Amino acid sequence: MSVENLDTINWNMPETDTIASESSPIVRINELNVHVKDHHILKNINLEIPKNQITVLLGASGCGKTTLLKCMNRLTDLYKELKVTGNIFIEEDDILNTSTNIPTIRQKMGLLSQRPYPLPVSIYKNVAYGIKLKGIRVKNLIDYSVEKNLKEVGLWDEVKNRLNSPATSLSIGQQQRLCLARGLAVKPRIILADEPTSALDPISSKIIENQFKVLKKHYTIILVTHVLRQAVRLADNVVFMHDGRIIEQGKPDELFKNPQTEELKNYLVEGN
């Protein structure tokens, strides 16, 4: 098999645009509630997230944005004290009540955290890790995918001569792009980004934001942020959260120009 043809391979996962039409939501959340003992963290969340757009979860720290994000790839399973009820449909799968194994669900969603967490291995192995977990062992395929995904996040030229160096030797901004490439390598449907630029300098932040604008052609991006300006710059849809509830949602122009609730009005005043 020639390397030129490798891009056409279906790695057990259909391409994003063959799954559903542009208008259909890729994520549907019904009556989602999260409790820790007596504390009600997420309250009756109902939400639809459209495909191939950037949906921004906006709100003050502690309003439940990150918890909502972690419910979507079931990282909440790590916290045994959390009780999660309701339904989250990713395409047609109800991921909270499924017999599908959890790693497969998680591979549908690339995760970008607040600060980069490169695995304690080389740059190459970071990108190759998820590919190998999918059972792909052919070195040509892995090499090709590593290069392709590093190019996709604009990192290839910076690291192509030191792929075997530790990933931690990269700058924080480069590490975050590496984490993005690592997530893209497993061919996710959705990118979950939890304040991905909060630890970065303005230049690195801009690079990541620009990547998102390019990537949304092929991926659905759910971005958590509390930075109003970032939401304005990037969002196709905004979901405003307060105290574990969704208060308002809509297109950024409508939402920011005509806020309907006191909570959002206050947030916009404070944010500006």
Place this chain on the structure above:
Amino acid sequence: MHFRRRIVDKISGFWMVTTMVTILLMPVIIGVGLYIKAQPLFEHNSVWDLISSSDWSPSKGKFGFWPFIAGSLYVTIFSFLFAAPICLFAAIHLTQFSSKRLVQIMYPVIDVLAGLPSVIYGVWGILVIVPLVSNFLAPIFNTSSSGYSIFAGGIVLSVMCIPYMLNMLIEVFNTVPVGLKEAALSLGATQWESVKHVVIRKSYPGIISAFGLGIAKAFGETIAVMMVVGNSVMSSHNPFDAGYPLPALIANNYGEMMSIPMYDSALMFAALLLLVIILAINLVFRYFIHKTQKQ
């Protein structure tokens, strides 16, 4: 700056430097003291002869330390082989998989075990491990044993070291960021894969450090081992035979056999050997930590 604040600043700085230098000098002072006291022994024997000879006849002036060095190494290796996997997997389970409730139960238990005086472990060894080795384990390997053996010493020592190493490993695994584990999981790793590929890998220097300190502690442990190891000067390779580790030699004989010429110096040399070996173990593990961190 106000005069009084400057004086306080100087005094506190001087005090901190003094305490630090004292700590740094302690092993040097101990080492030099032991060397001076052991020096008469070197007038009649080379250091190599002392550490490589197995001929131990103090009344004839023959001081071969090899059986004691081998006894110490043997007991330490056995205890490490028993304790290391137990500690590693227990620490992984407690930090990565256990419920908070189990952790809350386990921590006080570990602390109690760490605080038990070593003589209690020794008594437990005599009552439980020695008969177990004599009646059950030795026959399995087609050999006979009184039970007072290297093997019994290894088991007792491993149980003593478990809380110590376990506490350190728990600290090490708790320092691995949750985000790193989440990163591996989000790429499709299972819980165990995320632990194996990320948590353990990230913790290599800490694991090596915990093991190194555990071994150093085991090597110098005296009372409990002395009570179950048999204290017989033999150079056998059979772990079901008795042994005689260096700390036991010193503890058993210091103050007892001083009428024999050079015995005092020989015991000081044994103490010096103990110090040097523990220092060497620490240096070797520091090297591995450094190498792992660079990787």
